[in-house]
Amino acid sequence: MEAKIKLWLVLSLLLAANCMQHYCVHAEALVPCLFAFGDSLTDCGNNNNRATLGRANFIPYGIDFPQxxxxxxxxxxxxxxxxxxxLGFQKFIPPHADTSGSDILKGVNYASGGAGIRPESGMGDNIDLENQVSNHRAIFSEISEKLGGSENATEYLNKCLYYVNIGTNDYLFNYFFFPIYLTRLFYTPQQxxxxxxxxxxxxxxxxHDDFGARKFVVVGVADIGCIPATTHQTNGSCVEEMSDAVSIYNDKLKSRVDQFNNHSSTHSKSIFVPSLDRSIIPDFPVAxxxxxxxxxxxxxxxxxxxxxxxxxxxxHPSEAANRITAQRSSNDIMRLVQSSIQTTTP
Structure with missing residues (x-):
């Protein structure tokens, strides 16, 4: 049995590598559904009709996207x-704002450009994390209705994957957005x-408690000290104060993920994966x-x-950078999914 499991994992990783280069249009998804919470790094259209400048539903955005x-x-x-x-999904997970007619049993993307963990973070009309979770509550009710009750919905969602990528705006458009925000006067980076x-x-x-989520991918905050919005003010050099603050957060986040795993239910598992940082700079002629x-x-x-x-x-990173960021977390995500299959297979 152990040999079969190892063989399955090797084959899955080979499939994953192929999927990163080509669309997986025939493979069966390795999890039944996928839910995303986050900001503009993950938003796929939730801000399109909101009263904000934080929208990207126009050319040249999407110039290389199939749709x-x-x-x-x-x-x-x-x-x-x-x-x-x-993970083998044949269609992209739809935005919450456009779920009418969509198969919500496959998942929903709640991410909103400009959103933060704190409700005041970001700029313009966005959907902060609290409201994204509230939107999931409504979707949970719909799933419960489709599956014949909340217990059936919870059992179904136990097998799904939850992707959480948020926090960048809490630094870029809050902590380091002085004097618009005075947060830095009250908190050290550690606090x-x-x-x-x-x-x-x-x-x-x-x-976890209300909706049966058991598998989480928690993404670290991007290295905002090295993005063009900040480096153009320093002749191309990374702003170390900003990078250091984010590094403190990411180190603490890794520790909190471990704590969550130790204190949550038996079949619950979370992993930390890094976001965009300077480690991929050598991969690009223009960084x-x-x-x-x-x-x-x-x-x-x-x-x-x-x-x-x-x-x-x-x-925001290019598609090429997004591909690398996803590739370097693919092994951990596949191991998370594989552990889910082992614990749920009779």
């Missing part, structure tokens, strides 16, 4: 899109990280300038060699 501009804040696929392909994590895991615990000129407005002409650029605009 064109959808509200994704990049030229093509997000890291979450690549992960959904890795601020702690306050964010208390709130974040409050919502993760709610997903300190955006492909789409700043500001990336409708019908702007982007660079032609987009795969050479780490950043699509001044704050």
């Amino acid at each position: 064109g501009p959808t509200g994704r804040f990049t030229n093509g696929r997000t890291s979450f899109d690549f992960i959904s392909e890795l 601020y990280a702690d306050t964010l994590l208390v709130r974040l895991f409050k919502y993760i615990q709610e997903l 300190n300038a955006p492909c789409c000129p700043t500001p990336c407005l409708p019908n702007r002409t982007p660079c032609q060699n987009r795969s050479n650029y780490m950043f699509w605009d001044e704050t």
